[in-house]
Amino acid sequence: LAYAATEDHDRDKDIARLANHARVPVNVVDNLELSGFITPAIVDRDPVTVAIGTEGTAPILARHIKAHLEESLSPALGPLARLAQGFRHAAEAIPFGRARRNFWRDFFFHAGPRRLPNEGQEALHDILKTHLNTNAPTGYVSFVGAGPGDPELLTLKARKALDRADVVIHDRLVTSEILELARREAILIDVGKTGFGPSTPQEQINALNVEHALKGAHVVRLKGGDCTVFGRLDEEIDALEAHAIPYHIVPGITAASASIATIGQSLTKRGRNTSVKLMTGYDMKGYADQDWRTLAQEGEVAAIYMGAKSARYIQGRLLMNGANPAMPITLVENASRADQNIFVTTLADLPATLDSQTSGGAVLTLLGIAPRHSADLYQTLDTKEYA
Numbered sequence: 023l024a025y026a027a028t029e030d031h032d033r034d035k036d037i038a039r040l041a042n043h044a045r046v047p048v049n050v051v052d053n054l055e056l057s058g059f060i061t062p063a064i065v066d067r068d069p070v071t072v073a074i075g076t077e078g079t080a081p082i083l084a085r086h087i088k089a090h091l092e093e094s095l096s097p098a099l100g101p102l103a104r105l106a107q108g109f110r111h112a113a114e115a116i117p118f119g120r121a122r123r124n125f126w127r128d129f130f131f132h133a134g135p136r137r138l139p140n141e142g143q144e145a146l147h148d149i150l151k152t153h154l155n156t157n158a159p160t161g162y163v164s165f166v167g168a169g170p171g172d173p174e175l176l177t178l179k180a181r182k183a184l185d186r187a188d189v190v191i192h193d194r195l196v197t198s199e200i201l202e203l204a205r206r207e208a209i210l211i212d213v214g215k216t217g218f219g220p221s222t223p224q225e226q227i228n229a230l231n232v233e234h235a236l237k238g239a240h241v242v243r244l245k246g247g248d249c250t251v252f253g254r255l256d257e258e259i260d261a262l263e264a265h266a267i268p269y270h271i272v273p274g275i276t277a278a279s280a281s282i283a284t285i286g287q288s289l290t291k292r293g294r295n296t297s298v299k300l301m302t303g304y305d306m307k308g309y310a311d312q313d314w315r316t317l318a319q320e321g322e323v324a325a326i327y328m329g330a331k332s333a334r335y336i337q338g339r340l341l342m343n344g345a346n347p348a349m350p351i352t353l354v355e356n357a358s359r360a361d362q363n364i365f366v367t368t369l370a371d372l373p374a375t376l377d378s379q380t381s382g383g384a385v386l387t388l389l390g391i392a393p394r395h396s397a398d399l400y401q402t403l404d405t406k407e408y409a
Contacts, residue, residue, distance in 0.1 A: 024048040026056075054078035063088040067100035096135035105146060106130075116153050119161060119188045119239040125153040161188075161235035163262055165255060167248040167274020168192070172358035173199045175280065179272045184208075188239035191230055195246030195384055197359065204242070209234075224254060228261035235267045246384075248276035252302050252327050276300075278325035281354035281386040285364060286394035295323045295390075303329030303336065303387075317389065318345035326387040330380065333373045333387075340389075345369055350392040356383040366392055 024046045026037035031053075038056040041048035050056040062075035063084040072091055074084045106129065116122045128134065129149055137145035164183045169175040184190070184204045192201060194214025201210060211230060213222040234241045245253045250273060262269050278300055282289050289298040299317065301324055302310050309332045317324055318340045329336060341347065347370035355363040361383065367375040369389075376385070 023059075026050040052081055065091045065095060067095055067097070067103070070095075070099055070103050096131075098135040098138045099130065101138060102130055102134045102146075105143060109146070109150060112150055112154075117238045119237065121153065121238055125150070128153070160268065161238045161240060163231050163235050163241045163243055163258075163267060163269040164272060165243045165245065165249045165258070165269060166272040167250070167276075168196045168200050168244050168246050169275040170247055170277050170280035170358040171195070171197045171200075171356065172280075173197070173203060175275050175358055176200065176203070177272065177274065180274060183242050183272055184244075186240055187242040189234045189241045190244055191227065191234075191241060192244040193246050196244050200244075208242075224257055228258055231258055232261055232265050232267065235262070236265065245274075246277075248274045251276045251300060277327065277354075277357050277384070277386045278388075280357040281325070281352075281388060282391075284354055284357060284362065285352055285388075285392075287391055289323060289325070294321050299324040300327070301325070302327050303332035309335045312339070314339040314343040318343040320346070322390050324389040326389065329387040330376050330385045333376050336387075337369055337372050340369060349390060351390075352388040352392055353380065354386045354388065355380050357386055364393065
């Protein structure tokens, strides 16, 4: 390799020409045009090495980042990394999950850098003994609403939970883009359910939550939309409480909110409706019964989850109770996702629209409401451009 660093442009250019003639790769400092390769800025904590490169576009930026890392990474980090190899086997005795992560965090970033320079390697054995003698922390469960599918609609609290998760137990409707945000080492368990199709029994899901939490893991039970809306949350909480396992709930954006926002409308409007009903198309007993007489009245608004399979039943009950066949209905399929579709129909045509136009994705049915503008606008608008 050849480096030209004379700070004389003509001389550096001559060096580059000679190197190229001899077929020797050359780097001219701060001159991307004359350079045949780029050398990144290096932070050396052997065996830990950090390389910072800007493809030659901004060397000063690379140097600034290097200076920042030099200050933040302890000089003891390299020796600690070499010593960690001898600790790995012993550290496996620390329970999986938070306890083991806490040990390595303490080893590399807290007690290790503080004690190694003054007390030597023996101090590191004390750190290991301390963690081995500490009772494993009780695991806990975070019930997290994953939102309707767009990862940008995740709450900050949901994102933090995924960053800390040891185990992620997720529903079918959680998108791959959101699952990719989970901590890299997290175990992902699919417990998907399909309406009138293959499903993971609820008892098995409850057992998985309990099993991993009792091992000391931080379990994220990841549910599509908002986990408090038609998510069978109470049954899973009951199972945890039976084993004295702590939990907390992180709400998410529910499909009704995402769908109504997509069509430029509001679920409530002064002079139109003072309430809105969130309802399910079917429950454990079959097609869900509702207050059809009230829902059939002019101006009523309802959001129906899992209503595609029960569309004819819903249509029949509403018409029997005097609903106008021309009642506006909007169907939002895969709300907020890249493959989102919006269909505008009426009560009279509801089943036919579902059968002929939807593609089998999750459909949210909005009774008594149509898009503020034409459906074509919302099907072609790239909302990401305006986000």
